[in-house]
Amino acid sequence: MVKVGISGISFYIPKLYVDLSELAEARSIPFEKLKYGLGLERMALPDINEDAASFAANALIELFGRYDLNPGEIGRIYMGTESAVDASKPTATYAVEALESKLEASYGPRSLANCDIVDLTFACIGAVDAMQNCLDWVAAREGRKAIVIASDVSKYELNSTGEYTQGAGAVAILLTQNPTIVAINSDWGVATQSVGDFFKPRRILRKSELFNGNLDPASNYDEVLELFKEEPVFDGQYSNQCYSDRVTEAIKHFESQTNSSFFDTSNYFVFHLPYAFHGRRIILRNWLDWVKASDHFATLQEEVGAPGDDINVWEKAVSKSAYYQSFVKEYIAGGEEASSRIGNMYTASIFMSLISLFEKLSETNQDLSAKNIGFIAYGSGSKSKVFQGSIQKGWKQGLKGLNLFERLNNRQKVDIPTYEKMHRRLQTDPLSNVEKVTLKSIAKDDPTKIGLRTYA
Numbered sequence: 001m002v003k004v005g006i007s008g009i010s011f012y013i014p015k016l017y018v019d020l021s022e023l024a025e026a027r028s029i030p031f032e033k034l035k036y037g038l039g040l041e042r043m044a045l046p047d048i049n050e051d052a053a054s055f056a057a058n059a060l061i062e063l064f065g066r067y068d069l070n071p072g073e074i075g076r077i078y079m080g081t082e083s084a085v086d087a088s089k090p091t092a093t094y095a096v097e098a099l100e101s102k103l104e105a106s107y108g109p110r111s112l113a114n115c116d117i118v119d120l121t122f123a124c125i126g127a128v129d130a131m132q133n134c135l136d137w138v139a140a141r142e143g144r145k146a147i148v149i150a151s152d153v154s155k156y157e158l159n160s161t162g163e164y165t166q167g168a169g170a171v172a173i174l175l176t177q178n179p180t181i182v183a184i185n186s187d188w189g190v191a192t193q194s195v196g197d198f199f200k201p202r203r204i205l206r207k208s209e210l211f212n213g214n215l216d217p218a219s220n221y222d223e224v225l226e227l228f229k230e231e232p233v234f235d236g237q238y239s240n241q242c243y244s245d246r247v248t249e250a251i252k253h254f255e256s257q258t259n260s261s262f263f264d265t266s267n268y269f270v271f272h273l274p275y276a277f278h279g280r281r282i283i284l285r286n287w288l289d290w291v292k293a294s295d296h297f298a299t300l301q302e303e304v305g306a307p308g309d310d311i312n313v314w315e316k317a318v319s320k321s322a323y324y325q326s327f328v329k330e331y332i333a334g335g336e337e338a339s340s341r342i343g344n345m346y347t348a349s350i351f352m353s354l355i356s357l358f359e360k361l362s363e364t365n366q367d368l369s370a371k372n373i374g375f376i377a378y379g380s381g382s383k384s385k386v387f388q389g390s391i392q393k394g395w396k397q398g399l400k401g402l403n404l405f406e407r408l409n410n411r412q413k414v415d416i417p418t419y420e421k422m423h424r425r426l427q428t429d430p431l432s433n434v435e436k437v438t439l440k441s442i443a444k445d446d447p448t449k450i451g452l453r454t455y456a
Helices: 020-026 031-038 052-067 091-107 126-139 236-258 278-282 284-292 297-304 311-320 322-331 337-342 346-361 404-409 416-423
Strands: 004-012 016-019 042-045 074-080 116-120 145-154 167-177 182-184 189-192 203-206 224-227 268-271 372-379 383-391 439-442 453-455
Touching: 004 052, 004 126, 004 346, 016 020, 020 031, 020 042, 020 416, 042 337, 052 091, 052 145, 052 167, 052 453, 074 091, 074 126, 091 116, 091 145, 091 453, 116 126, 126 145, 126 167, 126 346, 126 372, 126 383, 145 346, 167 337, 167 346, 189 236, 236 278, 236 284, 236 372, 236 383, 268 278, 268 346, 278 284, 284 297, 284 311, 284 322, 297 311, 297 322, 311 322, 337 346, 337 404, 346 372, 346 404
Parallel strands: 042 167, 074 116, 074 145, 268 372
Antiparallel strands: 004 167, 004 182, 016 042, 145 167, 182 383, 189 383, 203 224, 372 383, 439 453
């Protein structure tokens, strides 16, 4: 069977960030709770002329430049996002239009005219869905290449429990046969259930109520005013439970196909991370099931004792045990570090976790070829997918020069009053001066173009 997987990775993170120690002080909560409890230190902040389309365009442009890609060889560009800038026109089309403009001098106009472009949406798992779809397509014929983009803005209400987890950015990955970075195995575990743990509903206001009935009934107006809000409706505790339940089901589905243990055959784990330490929390019970079935359960009990009447108290002790923390350090921690400095990237967070892991692994001289990465994806609504990828010999060379942490250290801090002004859309001028693709205009005057976006 031909191997397929990842042969290139790029990313874009906004150049602005909020220091969460300052936000914690403004909200009168201990910063230690965020840093040591959730793993949060900074959150990426989009400038006012940035959105999911501009993020995607910049990640795409970097991917083409890093790997000297020929647009004529790219058959698909699929994008996962829950931050679409239009309810009909795919956000990916805006990104590809900006890319084609950059490529025109070398390849002429419309260099991606024969490339299939689409958006996929399933909350935070949409880009993983896009990748699975494109992997099947790449595997079906020699020479095929596809690109998957994950791009999102995570935004919550001011003073809400989700505010500290906000983040933004995009990751683009190149998929090929005989991959140089990660070969993705063909077995996938899937679990799905329709729930309302997190969603962005169509919201309506009745104008007659909004204006206290002071509207001329003879005038030509629509009674309903439709609203779109980036901020979701969510139940954090319920969503955590849904995440945990779907992952448990997906792991069982994976193992029923492979007849092997997901834990035994994975050397590292990367997760969808709503916050940096979420993966280590969400996987605890699955890890315990694995340990109970092994010869190591006695070692754990030597440290924390046998389970008592209150299983939650015992599991909390397990989560703090040296035994579990050593597992976290070896298998999980490398993929968490970027999330601590960026925040939730929705669809892109699992791929940024992969980049973070590779950046940490590059600091060692280990031979990592053929070691397996366990991917644990989740999207509210709800669905989980678990799968594995094996690290290829060319991974270090293929990722050379990404410089993730160096780039994260060279961002511009925004103070809390300015952040709040930006959040409320009161800021009118961009704060950063970076030569990247940004949103230039949204058409207003031409009735056939109202709302159409222009990027450059």
